[in-house]
Amino acid sequence: MGVVKISLNDCLACSGCITSAETVLVEEQSITRFLDGISGKQLCVVTISPQSVCSIAVKRSLSVSQAAKLIASYFISKGVHFVIDSSLGRALCFDETYEELMSKTLRPILVSACPGFVCYAEKSHHGFLLPYLSSVRSPQAIHGALVKDFLSRRFRIPVISIYHAAVMPCFDKKLEAARNDFFVPGTNVRETDCVISTVEVDGLLDSVENIVDVKEEGWLGDFSRGVLYGNEGGTSGGFATAIVTRYVNEHGGEVTEAKVDQNHDVISVLQDGNIVLQVARIYGFRNIQNLVRKMKNGKATYNYIEVMACPAGCGNGGAQIRAESAEKRDQVLKSVEEMYSLIRNSATEEIRKIAAEWSALNPDWKKLLLTEYHVVDRSIVQGLQW
Template sequence: MEDSGFSGVVRLSNVSDFIAPNLDCIVPLETRVVEKKKEEPQVNIRQKKKQRPVDEEKKSVKISLADCLACNGCITTAETVLVEEQSIGRLLEGIKNFPMAVITVSPQSIVSIAVKLQKTSEEVAIRIARYFKRRGVKYVIDSSFARKFAHSLLSEELESTPSTSRPLLSSACPGLVCYAEKSHGKLLIPRISKIRSPQAICGALVKEFLARREGFEPSDVFHAAVMPCFDKKLEASREQLKIDGTEIRETDCVISTAELLEEISKDEEGNENGEEEKTNGDEWMTSLDRGVIVGEDGGASGGYAERVVKDFVEKNGGVVKIERLNKNMYSMKVESPESGEVVLHVSKVYGFRNIQNLVRKMRMKKEKTDYVEIMACPGGCANGGGQIKYETMGEREKRLEDVENQYEKLPRGMNEWMEEVRKEWEHVDKDYRRLLFTDYKPVETNVSQNLKW
């Protein structure tokens, strides 16, 4: 793998896809190399890549992320897709070659690194910000800011969703979106929330709002993100998340938590305290410089379910009852204080086994929830495929608990900052709300897959 262009962490053992480990990529790759034994080219997951001669490597056809996303063969990412455009190398190259660079960092990524390094989240946030600023990045932003925009729209969207179209499914998880588009388009796509994920909202904020406020065109700005999930790389490649009428992506590059840790671990200068980096711009754009990162009530997956319940109770009243159904499922019911009738039913569903059970109940019209916070990874975003991994199962469970606990301790806030930016954004673009939503489309499948978990 030395010449593959991957960082050390983007290797077959570290990615958890949701397809069987022996499935081949169905894209009809062809090369100009004539082999003695003619075989169908394969992209096998969790297998080491055979070393090819240099001249053969040059003639091989590569699969882009856009190709992978449009393909109807896999459920989510294929681990050996050549993601050169979503690597640390491309990120650093983009920082150098664009007039302005902005990095969005997920708080889940910061907390995962903090647990690994046995540092506080504030210390790690400052170290990450300094690492990027020394390389020419102008702003390093906490993605929680964009999540505030998403949360502010949840109740409005749910209220406008008729009971016959419920449950409404959260849309922050790209693994779930890919699964829906490629496997259950007719059933799931009409029910997926149209609110963008925090990464996608940050893309619009940076390219459509911040760029112009700073005097740049969207094409002059490089925007990258650090995320706990490899599927976020595919999300950034979606056609729906490009500047209207152009091929300019709102998020140019995504790297995982583990990729960033590998890079900053090489950075000896980053281990020194040094002088505090000078900050510029508003607080929401400079929060990581000062070690300020923000969490949410309701856990490290973003607290979507809790926010829906909170907004409903504030408006309508009611008694909240929470039940843990299993390790990766929660039920939250709001009951009328007068009659005891359930007036809102919200749940959390993490992991594909539970997702399949949910889909089965929806097909049979036995699912009675109004809203589902749904994540492809067991354990949710704290346990994303791009997070820091550990050797033994016991250590993994302990560290996951540490990540969740440290996330829970993060301060709350940013609501006032979000409202200020919303007003300013609306002033420069009356139709800014269109940039907070997206859509989905089913991918017609012409291959059969026997998926088992």
Template sequence: MSAILSADDLNDFISPGVACIKPIETLPAQSQDNTNAYEVTTEEKAAASQPPPPASISLTDCLACSGCVTSAEAVLVSLQSHTEVLTTLDAHRSLRAPYVPNTINGTNGHSHEGKLFVASVSPQARASLAAVFSVSEAEAGNMIAQLLSGPSGLRAGGHNGSDFTWVIDTNVMREACLVAAADEVATALAPNSANPLSKPGTEGAIDTTPKQPILTSACPGWICYAEKTHPYVLPHLSRLKSPQALTGTLVKSVLAQRYNVSPSSIWHVAVMPCFDKKLEASRSELTSSAWLPNHNASQEPVRDVDCVITARELLHLATARGINFASLPRTPLTETHRTPFPDQKLDAFLFPPSRPTNHDEVAGSSGGYLHHILQTYQAQNPGSSISVSRGRNADVVEYSLVRGPETIIRAARFYGFRNIQNLVRRLKPPKASRLPGGKTGVSRRPGGAAAGAGEGVKEYAYVEVMACPGGCTNGGGQIKVQEVDHVRAQQGLQSTNGDVPAPKPGPKEQKEWLGRVDEAYFSGSDREDEKTHADADEEMRDVGTNNDTCAADMINRISTTKINDIIAHWSHITKVDKQSLLYTSFRRVESNVGKKVSDMERVAGLAVTVGGGW
């Protein structure tokens, strides 16, 4: 278990209903002496025998078990930690372009042990560090890049002097996700859209179209919860990959093709705000088997994201190497320290001259999926306006795009598990009455829901679902208010309260701290607006779009034409279809947890396990 993780730190944690079932029952080891095989063993002899070895549990095992509901990362998340990052850097030398193909072939000493190291950083993690060190989100991003790739960062220490060749802002890939999400919703809701009924067991398949209401799939805590406890919502889940997963797919598919190396020679770490992102990286669907051409089933698939660490773990990473994070330069890396990505078009996309900005506060701190979809529909319906209505609390908000008396589209935002549980209960299909002569498809409304509540939820076209109350800036891996003074003291900085001892922080102080993190998250939006708009016309000229279509094409400062052109180029150079690159699948997770098993079935199962029988 991670040294910095406990259930108390996780605001998306639901206590497991039962103990972990992964450690299987074992029989005592067979005796090697010549004692009678039919002798009855006494309790004293059985107690003296060697105990079975401890079971080995991985994150993949957690995903295949429904014993826990969420936050399964509480079991052995040390497999993905800052220690794993340092161990990998010390075990492999950084491969440098343009000598990568030769070094992989072994013509340059021990080069077969080298790896291409790539990092991606989320804006929420940058905002957490920005609030702690009283800098802007952009400056926090520069400090992270200096740590991971700068001359005074990780390369200054370690066994091999290895560091990360590329540090990618996931805001870039988030723009691709937003455009793809809007396309997915438009396709699914089109009047002539062919949406056949899925076969049993294929409700979450990659080649199926989600049904209304479409639910976001970017939050792994929510996905884990849905797959294990409410599989009936699988047909509603968006098939789109998250920015973390999409970045991993792009990095490994392009580098493997351009340098003619195996995906296993590329090592990708993601800095995220949430511990559940470690679970997402462990999904078997998010591996090279999904996109690698001519993939051999006998080959072990390579994960698109090898390791996920959080903002807190990033500071541990610096401390372990004796680096004072607060003293790192707040300026961007110079061009002399930057290696171009091995494709000119993708290099310009991943590392643009002006930094991609977060959306306005109205879009929220979780990527802005819902906001972008509403803005897309509004651009297609001139004269329409967005009506906002708060629900039972601040984490439930309803949106309607209206034009006069007409309602064009309805959507909603549900954050936090208490609200999510209310949502999924209303989506639960009715059961047929078991009474003789009872009506088919009628059941008591769950949770005492008012009449029409379920139908109202089903009228939503899109629902943005996030496990953490307040959104992704409140992720379990972010730095909490009670940790701020300790972190600052470790970095040689003054406490936020000066020399006055601060009282023990409570929910009020944590809420105020989250407000500061949100302020840092949105800090770059206004400053970058003017520059972004000035570059808009130039971007339109680059993709061949005239001024007449510019207004409809630019949604929230994102060019739909440009993004679609990038995706088409990505698909062309890797020879992988768009579906395999952008989308993924979900599946129902079943287990025997909570099911009654007779003693005879249990004994028979043990007998089969050890090769016995009746």
């Protein structure tokens, strides 16, 4: 029998565990593939998550701004045209998710930004969770559309001549980029061509000799100048907090917060003593399994849930830089969380500009912010190349 060849897409199609595909991930999406991929492209864009920036900043004893400039300088030295903050996609995600919450009757709505949780939902419980998943894409996937649709139209460059990579705190983001849902409509072109982990990028930064001086104005140049966008609510993106904040701004109410346990928080909005909105942050698979049991029993009273597979959320993602001992790991995570909380620049004005220009270029642009989910048959391994 010949050698079995498995593509990255097969990792999403089968019912095995994600960690069994580590070799495939390294071959399919790596720094080497990235450098090969950008060669000859007319436009190369790299999206960077602020969680990755904070992890690198803590490890190298830099400020967030210094770390951003260092990261951007590496990629620009390799031929990348723009390095951008994934928080822009997160801000678009907040807006769409809030509108979804206001219009969708099936509750709770589960945040779908975590690819580990999405894979779990598609492969487990016979699809029970899928109707509850938010139809809004993750920030990474929104950036895929931002680059391959908006920038393609803005600069009049065909998508085949554009390369988009993302630096993320989570290896599962490599799986997300390979989903069939995230190809440019009507083509075989991925919206995100490659995902590189925080730890992979950190290993390259010692080679940076000069910090670049970027002249590009606005959001396309902000990250390279050391400007990141932030919001309250923790290193998993602050989805729950954003929902509550906007609701209270529009409808009023008193906000209370309670900690159920280390990875389970509940935020309630009260009017006249009655709960009118209740959201939760639930991290880690033990808590996720408890949530599923409550949902099946009709005892999950939340309207909206920020769900993440990793305990402590995205700041503790599997692709972040690790300390050697458990004690040091806790301290590093605390430092990453503290640094993340200091990012306070608002993306509101930049998002307004992007939305207006994107709408003018493509009236159907908002459809590109949404996605679908699919039950994965655990008894079938699809599409293997024998």
